[in-house]
Amino acid sequence: MQGDVRAETWNGRIAARDLDGKVDLETRNGSIRLSAVGLSSPPSVRAVTRNGSVSLELPSAVSARLSLATRNGRVRKVLEAGHVEDLEASRSRVRAVLNGGAGEIAAETSNGDVDLRLRP
Secondary structure (H helix, E strand, O other), X not given: OEOOEXXXXXXXXXXXXXXXXXXXXXEEXXXXXXXXXXXXXXXXXXXXXXXXXXXXXXXXXXXXXXXXXXXEOOEEEEOOOOOEEEEEEOOOEEEEEEOOXXXXXXXXXXXXXXXXXXXX
C-alpha cells in the first residue's frame, strides 16, 4: 500500500504489511507488527503500545535516527544489513543512526518486547 498510514486502537493488535509511506501505529492493549517495503523520504515510523510487543521489519536502506524502548521486556535488533553509527544499546533501550539518519523510527512499549529487523 502506498501512502501514509495512521492506525489507533484501544484493545487489539495492529498488523500492517507492505506499507510504503509515513507510518503511525498506536494501541493501548495489544501488539504491533509492521512490515514495510519502502518508507517515505525522509522516513517517519512511530509504533507505540502500552501492553504488548512491537515488531518492525524494515528495508535495510532506511535512513533514520532509531529509538527503541521498553520498560518491562527486551529490545532485540538485527542491524547487520544497514550502516549503523552511534549505537547505544542496553537490554531495554536502543538508540542508533541508520544509514545517515535522515528520518525518525520510534518504537515503544511499557510491557512487552521490541524487535527490529532490517531486511536486505
